[in-house]
Structure formats: C-alpha cells, structure tokens
Amino acid sequence: xxxxxxxxxLLGRIALAVIFLAAGIAKLREPWLxxxxxxxxxxxxxxxxxxxxxxxxxxxxxxxxxxxxxxxQLKWTSSLATVILGGFLALLIRSWAMGIEVxxxxxxxxEPLGPQVILRDSLMLVLSLAVTIGAFMTSRKKSLSSETSPxx
Amino acid sequence: xxxQNTPAAAKKTPVTVTKAAAPAAVKNFKLSGxxxxxxxxxxxxxxxxxxxxxxxxxTLPELITQYVAKGKVQLLHRDFPLPQHQYSKIxxxxxxxxxxxxxxxIVANQLFKTQAEWSQNGNVDGTVxxxxxxxxxxxxxxxxxxxxxxxxxxxxxxxxxNKDGLNQTPxxxxxxxxxRQKIDGFVPxxxxxxxxDQQLAKN
Numbered sequence: 001x002x003x004x005x006x007x008x009x010l011l012g013r014i015a016l017a018v019i020f021l022a023a024g025i026a027k028l029r030e031p032w033l034x035x036x037x038x039x040x041x042x043x044x045x046x047x048x049x050x051x052x053x054x055x056x057x058x059x060x061x062x063x064x065x066x067x068x069x070x071x072x073q074l075k076w077t078s079s080l081a082t083v084i085l086g087g088f089l090a091l092l093i094r095s096w097a098m099g100i101e102v103x104x105x106x107x108x109x110x111e112p113l114g115p116q117v118i119l120r121d122s123l124m125l126v127l128s129l130a131v132t133i134g135a136f137m138t139s140r141k142k143s144l145s146s147e148t149s150p151x152x
Numbered sequence: 153x154x155x156q157n158t159p160a161a162a163k164k165t166p167v168t169v170t171k172a173a174a175p176a177a178v179k180n181f182k183l184s185g186x187x188x189x190x191x192x193x194x195x196x197x198x199x200x201x202x203x204x205x206x207x208x209x210x211t212l213p214e215l216i217t218q219y220v221a222k223g224k225v226q227l228l229h230r231d232f233p234l235p236q237h238q239y240s241k242i243x244x245x246x247x248x249x250x251x252x253x254x255x256x257x258i259v260a261n262q263l264f265k266t267q268a269e270w271s272q273n274g275n276v277d278g279t280v281x282x283x284x285x286x287x288x289x290x291x292x293x294x295x296x297x298x299x300x301x302x303x304x305x306x307x308x309x310x311x312x313x314n315k316d317g318l319n320q321t322p323x324x325x326x327x328x329x330x331x332r333q334k335i336d337g338f339v340p341x342x343x344x345x346x347x348x349d350q351q352l353a354k355n
Contacts, residue, residue: 031326033347037337047342054343101203109336110319 009134013068016081016131019124020065026108027058038105042095068131075135082128089121181251182305184216185226190355191348192226194325196313199244199263200237200271203338204322208264214341219348229260230309232321239274245302246280249295250288258283259292326351 027035036054039045045053064084067077088106095102095113102113111117185192195212197204212227219225231248233240243263250259262283263270270279281289295302316325316334324335324344328351 031333031335031347033339033343034335036343037335037339040340040343041337047340050340050343051346103337 005134006138009131009138012127012131012134013071013074013078016078016124016128017065017069019127020061020068020081023107024058024061024065027061027105030108034109035105038103038109041100041102041105042091043100044091075132075139078128078132078135082125082132085121085125085128089118089125092118092121180228180305181254181256182229183226184228185220186223187226189220189224189226190328191224191351192228192327193348194228194230194312194327196230196232196309196316196318196321196323196325198232198234198237198240198321199247199260200240200267201234201321202267205264205267206338207322208260211339211341211344215344218345224352225348229256230312231306232309232313232318232323233306234321237271239271239276242274242296243270243276244306245296246276246292248302248305249292249299250280250284252295253288253291255284255288255292328355 032051032054035058036050039053040047040050061084064077064081068074068081092102092104092113096118100113103109104111104113104117106117106121193215195207197208215225216227220227231244233244247256247260247263250256259280262279263276266279266282270276277293280292284292313323316323316332318334320336322338324339326333326335326347
C-alpha cells in the first residue's frame, strides 16, 4: 500500500515538475518582452515592474520545477508550487469574470483566456495539491516510524 | 474587453511620421525612418481593433519621436484586416488611397482616433472627409472605388503575416540583423523602449 502511494507521489511529482519546466522554458524561448506583454494584459502590474517580473518569473518556474523533480524538501517545494498555481488561477478567474482580454502566457504567448485554460489550470492545481498532501503524509509517516523504531 | 483610451489620451500628439535621413529612398508610404537604422519594427494592425487603436495612439507616437525620427529604428505599418470586423477592409482602402496622395498618416490617425464612431455606423468616408481637403477626398474616393491594385500592399502584408504566424492584432515584428521576433498584443512604450535599447546595444 505504501509502495503504491510512493509510486503515485513520484508520478505526480514528475508531472508537476514537467509542468513548471515546460512553462518556464516556453517563456524563456521567447523574448522577455512577449511575456511582459502577457503580464500587462492582466492590468494589475505597474509598467515599471513588467520587465523585472517577465525576466525573473520564467527562471523561478524552472527552479521550482527542478526542485520538485529532485524531491528534496518536497513538502515545501510542492507547497510553493501550489501557492503559485493557486494565485495564478485566482488571477485568471478574476480576469475572466471581469471580461478582460488576457493572453494567459502560461506556456508561451498566443493563448487567449477561456474556460479551457481555467479548467486546465484547475487540474494542475489539483495535481499540485495532491502532491503536496502526499509529500506531507510521507514526511509524517517517516517521522512517526523514526520515533517508534527501537533505540539501539 | 480591452480598456479604451481616455479622451485625454486620445488627444495626444497625432502620429506624424518623420521621413528621416534619406527621404528619397523611402518609397513605401507605410515605411518611415532612416534606411540606415539597424532595427525595423513592423506593426500589424486592423483599423477596427481597439488594442490596435491603443498601440497606434499611445505607443507609436513615442516610438516615432524617440527612435524613428532619430534614425535608430525604421517603422513599417502592415495591414491585417480581420474578417470579423465589418468595416476594416474599407477603412484600410481609404488609408491606402490616402497614402498614394501622401496623406497616409493623417487618415490612419483619424481612423484610429474616431474608431468608436465609424466602427458602429460604417461611415468611413465621413470620418476621412473631416481631415482631408475636398479635392483630395474626391481623389481618395476615386481610388477606393476604381483602383484595382489598391489592396496589393494588403495582400503582401497578409502573406507576410501568415509567414510570421500571426494570430492576432496588434502584433509587432522586431527585425534585427535579419531575425524576425514577433510580439503579440498591446505593448506599452516603456517596456518596448527597454527592449529596443537592449537590441540596439547588441548591434
């Protein structure tokens, strides 16, 4: 049973890492200006912050992807991924509800916001949440087993 | 829904294109700037698209003043009339007819400024009539009505747009050392400036 849980956690971890790596690399392949334009379409970031965010965020996504893939401190790295995805989903829903024409920019440019994008990002958030819960459960089991193991 | 310009923003300096350095070499009325410029920015727009209006009235005047007029960048307007826009093609014909009389900028500027009106009532002719002399207006009307080659540049632009993989307007294509870099969507001048400066520094 534990082995099966570990297997699913590994699979979820890889999937989550691939999502973050793909999102980051897709943005890095385009000029930073394109991502800045996508961010600007959300109408919440001041002009002065567009370039720094457009330059840093893709690298941050890559770093999170690598961290999740490595499995080191998974409960914290997957928590971070969940917060990012949750925040971004909230932003997408807000823009959609306000009727703002937004280029999602999730995996590069040219992806207009619509129900499919929101559904896809919701599924990614569910995956991230599942990995985070799995990571916390695994960590708890490990600490419990180390507490109950006989002292030599 | 795309944010519309405020009236104050719409009153900004009209787009006046400076035929810099070597005006004799500039044959295309949609092209402005020095041929010696190392960067060319091609701007695909549709006269009826609100974001194109914002780009034309907010970003391009600054771009022209700070880069095109100073010979650093060449600017090329390209037409990409979208099929869902009812009056976009006729507006394009009027602008290009005006271009043949050396009045492209005046008419293009007027069309974008008054977009909200003529895109509702279709009165492109009445809109153009407000900014050109009656004699010129008649010539423009004749060209719009009779010139079978008036859409040739549009055909070329659309073919280029397909090559560039265009899927929306406005789209900028920054051409530097033969490399075409497509930027979709409305670009605020502040970040465009930063990007151009970096590209110029590389050359």
